[in-house]
Amino acid sequence: MNEHVKQSNLCCDFVNRAKGKKDNKTRLYRYAGNFSWKGVKPERYKPAGKDWSDIARQTLIGNRGETSKFHLRYFEIAPEGYSSFEMHKHEHVVIGIRGKGICIAGKKEYRISFLDTLYIKPNEPHQLKNTFKEPFGFFCLVNARRDRPKTLKGR
């Protein structure tokens, strides 16, 4: 993971949603290597929280005035990092891009590797974590309008 994006925010965040209308233009985000995109700034929010650690976020589609009903983000979890254990009404789609990681969803545990695609249904308690030695990067698709996650205990 790039140092400058080392810690930003958790996967199921509710922060930094589109703030009013910006330009809704056709635009290419050219892949610049090392899991970064030209025109997409790494997002930094806060140091490691109590219930999550070592997650970086890049919003590819969602905060530049796009009118699509969905947002596309790329997250990266450093080794030993993890997202909050939480639930919400909105669905998630996770697509493995870099390395591998684990997603706990409901009573199951899924290993996510390159292009593995996980649909997480509404109100399914879930958590993503990296128990491996390389960064775990994935796309996470969500509805543009979505409810705030509830953090759960017990993990």
Next chain:
Amino acid sequence: MNEHVKQSNLCCDFVNRAKGKKDNKTRLYRYAGNFSWKGVKPERYKPAGKDWSDIARQTLIGNRGETSKFHLRYFEIAPEGYSSFEMHKHEHVVIGIRGKGICIAGKKEYRISFLDTLYIKPNEPHQLKNTFKEPFGFFCLVNARRDRPKTLKGR
């Protein structure tokens, strides 16, 4: 491209939308190599049309009862293949996955390679094509509820 999925439907299709409620379950679509996923059937629709050619589709998220406001599909265009030149009110997000291809959108032409991400705004005339020697594979994200494309002339 696998022979059995060689021709199915165009990118901006309106066919085979979710047909009533099925089960809305958390589910992993394990990547099975060769740009195929376990549990995802290649879709075949019709032989080459007048305005499109050599496109295969796999619907990862969208026709198994998922309630997300978006659908995720993987398309592959064989060398010399192309989608309809068309427009519609709904947005597209295209993410390059396999090989490379060209997307004409508005007055511009974009080369799409691995992880390049293109947002196409509403009502932007567009066409995807493969002018290269290897298959061109990409994810295409769309709103679950979307309008029917209008086919355009002139390309």
